Amino acid sequence: MFIGKIQTHSYAGHMGISPAGTKNPFASKQTTQPQYDQVELGSGAQNHPYSGAYRPNANQMKPLGPISYTQAAPDSSLMREILPPSEQASYTEEDALYNQYMKQFRVDIYLYGDGSENSSSEPLKLITKDDIAKEDLEKFRSELAENGLGDEIDWRGVESDLWRIGIDFDNVQRFEQKADYLASRYAVLKDRIQTQFTGEKQEAELQKLEQIYTEAKETMANSYADSIGSFFEDLGQSGAAEDMKNSVLALVDQKAEAYTDFLSQTDLYAGVTGPDQLWLKQDDGYMAAQLRKSAAASQAEPQEQPVKEQAPYDGNDLTFAGICAKQLSQQLKEPSWNMSKPDAELGQNLAAQYSELQHAAEKAGVSGKLSKMLTASFRPYMDRLMDSMDSMIDQNREWVSGKPWMSSLIRTKHIDRTSVYQSFQNAVSRG
Numbered sequence: 001m002f003i004g005k006i007q008t009h010s011y012a013g014h015m016g017i018s019p020a021g022t023k024n025p026f027a028s029k030q031t032t033q034p035q036y037d038q039v040e041l042g043s044g045a046q047n048h049p050y051s052g053a054y055r056p057n058a059n060q061m062k063p064l065g066p067i068s069y070t071q072a073a074p075d076s077s078l079m080r081e082i083l084p085p086s087e088q089a090s091y092t093e094e095d096a097l098y099n100q101y102m103k104q105f106r107v108d109i110y111l112y113g114d115g116s117e118n119s120s121s122e123p124l125k126l127i128t129k130d131d132i133a134k135e136d137l138e139k140f141r142s143e144l145a146e147n148g149l150g151d152e153i154d155w156r157g158v159e160s161d162l163w164r165i166g167i168d169f170d171n172v173q174r175f176e177q178k179a180d181y182l183a184s185r186y187a188v189l190k191d192r193i194q195t196q197f198t199g200e201k202q203e204a205e206l207q208k209l210e211q212i213y214t215e216a217k218e219t220m221a222n223s224y225a226d227s228i229g230s231f232f233e234d235l236g237q238s239g240a241a242e243d244m245k246n247s248v249l250a251l252v253d254q255k256a257e258a259y260t261d262f263l264s265q266t267d268l269y270a271g272v273t274g275p276d277q278l279w280l281k282q283d284d285g286y287m288a289a290q291l292r293k294s295a296a297a298s299q300a301e302p303q304e305q306p307v308k309e310q311a312p313y314d315g316n317d318l319t320f321a322g323i324c325a326k327q328l329s330q331q332l333k334e335p336s337w338n339m340s341k342p343d344a345e346l347g348q349n350l351a352a353q354y355s356e357l358q359h360a361a362e363k364a365g366v367s368g369k370l371s372k373m374l375t376a377s378f379r380p381y382m383d384r385l386m387d388s389m390d391s392m393i394d395q396n397r398e399w400v401s402g403k404p405w406m407s408s409l410i411r412t413k414h415i416d417r418t419s420v421y422q423s424f425q426n427a428v429s430r431g
Helices: 093-105 134-147 155-161 172-196 199-234 240-264 275-282 284-297 315-333 343-364 368-402 404-408 417-430
Strands: 002-008 035-040 109-112 115-118
Touching: 093 134, 093 275, 093 284, 134 275, 155 172, 155 199, 155 284, 172 199, 172 240, 172 284, 172 315, 199 240, 199 315, 199 368, 240 284, 240 315, 275 284, 315 343, 315 368, 343 368, 343 417, 368 404, 368 417
Parallel strands: none
Antiparallel strands: 002 035, 109 115
């Protein structure tokens, strides 16, 4: 395929093309007819591989016929963000109906080595809400209205709903929402067990609840400490992970106690009055959602626990610290700074980021302990950021070693940290 022609001087292939008007000592002093290099594309070397010409034959390149296509509308079902129950904004009656309907198709899957087994003799099939016919759903609703869900607690469903209760950089912004979900679910189940069962049955069910609750709470605390806490530990804040772990445990317990107290003073179940809605009283996920909604409406949300030596951070602190760690971590992984700019400007940019962090912490009303930790973490963060940039520059050096012509296009000199620190300090001092 013929692309075009490039006009050059006769020496261009040997010394490189010079910009017009430059005084090149190698420039030709004779006025000769210009030469042209013909450019053609092919898929491989042809008859004369060293001639600089590559001519595709008929078998290698063929003209394409008319291209037709049909533009498809976006599939909204593929665009939905799939969140676990603890991160969903609401849980309505319709959500409860779908959830109970889906439970008919649950199977147990056992993983071993590289294989798996399931408890169903039928082939597994993925079923989504869109696959359920409205008439089937309404028929199921009628059955629930007539038969209810039964007295037995669906512990399997509870464990499934709490399976992704952990905290990481992807969901830390919903930390308190997840804590409220676990605490309210615990409060509703505890109330149901104490109301519905007696004797040994009640004791056994309460033990089961405490086991599930404790495991979920520890999963939250450990995952937060392993992600957010460890991030600040790596920035030199010794003991941050343990303090944050203990604070998460204390916060969830405090929320669970507050929801339990609120529920004991509120006839939450009185709101479910219709005869076709009585089954909802046996759906602890739905009743927990109503508890959170009712507590929020009455402004009876759990108050933050007082600062303690072993659990110094409240929910506001933990959420702010998590979001801050997420943003800083992203910068360390993929620095967005344009390294072609002077290093002094990097120091000024970091000073602005430092000032924004302090302002945000003050506006959010975080504790003095967390504010001090964030301030102490910033200088080590600067060092890690410049380490990341130097690592990228090391890659540039490797490329230049094989392609010297790239040396003028990409940076190969490490960050001048003295310049960055001085510029940062001067900007911070000026305020």
